Amino acid sequence: MREAERKMRQAGSYRVPFALCLLSVVLLCACATNPATGRREISLMSEAQEISIGQEQDALIRQEMGVYNDAGLQSYVNSIGMTLAKLSERPNLPWHFTVVDQAAINAFALPGGYIYITRGILPFLDNEAELAGVLGHEIGHVTARHAAQQYTRSVGGQVGLVALGIFVPAARPFGDLGAAALGVLFLKYGREDELQADSLGARYETSANWDPAGVPGMLSTLGRLDEASGDTKGVPNWLSTHPDPLSRVKEIQPQVDTLKAGRGAMMRDREVLLQRVDGLMYGDNPDQGIVRGTTFQHPVLRFRVDFPAAWDVQNSPAQVAAKAPNADTFMILQGVEKPSGGDIREIALNHMKTAGFQMGQGDLATFNGLPSYVGIYQGQVESLGAVTVRAAHIPYNKQVYLVAGIAGQSAFAQVDQTFLTTIRSFKALTAGEAENIRPNRVDLYVVRAGDTWASIAERSGGAVKAASLAIMNHAEVTSTPQLGTRIKIVVGG
Secondary structure (H helix, E strand, O other), X not given: OHHXXXXXXXXXXXXXXXXXXXXXXXXXXXXXXOOOOOOEEXXXXXXXXXXXXXXXXXXXXXXXXXXXXXXXXXXXXXXXXXXXXXXXXXXXXXXXXXXEOOOOXXXXXEOXXXXXXXXXXXXXXXXXXXXXXXXXXXXXXXXXXXXXXXXXXXXXXXOOOEEEOOOOOOXXXXXXXXXXXXEEEOOOOOHHHXXXXXXXXXXXXXHOOEOOOHHHHHHHHHHHHHHOOOOOOOOOOHHHHOOOHHHHHHHHHHHHHHHHOOOOOOEOOHHHHHHHHOOOEEOOOHHHOEEEOOEEEEOOOOEEEEOOOOOEEEEOOOXXXXXXXXXXXXXXXXXOOOOOOOOHXXXXXXXXXXOOOEEEEEEEEEEOOEEXXXXXXXXXXXXXXXXXXXXXXXXXXXXXXXXXEEEEOOOHHHHHHHXXXXXXXXXXXXXXXXXXXOOEEEEEEEOOOOOOHHHHHHHOOOOOOXXXXXXXXXXXXXXOOOOOOEEEEEEOO
């Protein structure tokens, strides 16, 4: 017995050092030199894996977000991106630069050299140097392997691609009511990574002879959008993934000054960028439905819904969500995926039961010539607690649509009539009505005598607010637009 114990102890005494040795070998193999910083870092992802992941996720992003249909603009952005990437520490990656068809203000990167910029950010850039600053910043996230590091830290090894909204579609249609942002949240970086990407972006710009002031310039604009987010059209989603833009301006400015010291004129090219964004779609793409005031219209699916006046209405790929001012009261519009059941009553009850709601009362109804099932349901919603829901399930054009209002149980009686008014507004669009729905677009305008940002915004049809228009042109809303200056405006469809 003792001899057996002695042998076991001897065996154990060798196992522990062997395990430690094996771990050391693994860590040694995983340790690599960061190409952008020169530092030795632990990396559990090879370059081949980075490229493979980028290719895989690129297909998903293109499918979910769409690629903006403008070959000239795509070529222009790709040319700037490739110029910068070839001057980086990883010029041989298979770099790709894509303008995605999203109104949100954002840019993001995936491992392996896949860079995306939304059409929504382009009108807010003042010149080509700022566009190069955005692209250079995202290139920095790839060259310094921030994107790869964040990917490996993400839950379950999956890229942090999460469709955010007030509501979670499909299995949890009334999910996270507390979410403040709509759009897409990608890899989130820490402050150190952001500062390093700013620094790398400025360096790449300088190497290509673009003015590195484009980096603090675009950061200042994004910071102003953050401060005015309650007054600007669209969600500044950059702020979900790239925190503290204004504080980073002070951090990067000394480096910019050093990079520019002793150099002659550097490229800014405002006129080139103006020509490229002239005619750019602004806000919702009608192919995905469009919000005008508080009315949602979908010319492809051929219907409209009028949400309550003064409510904030946001359109996303999963659903349209509306929120009452200063209250946790919501409405949603979304398609019902794979409806199960026979008649509309059975479909409605099955859908709500799957979502975790119990039937209170309901009945068949018809409005604007469309049959539906309208019911009251009880349930729980994250961050709201116990809620009452007024929901209508409406079969239309081989699809079932849900229009629902959600309120706390104590507040439901006061808003139920408002919910019903919106539900009853669901109606078909004629072919002519659908054909007349046009997107808002960026236009160029020469400032006249007596113009103010408010008057210009009003004259352009109210498609954009004065605060957004001023920020778009790197001006204060209280300033007077300079006479004879060519500026960006937004004209309604």
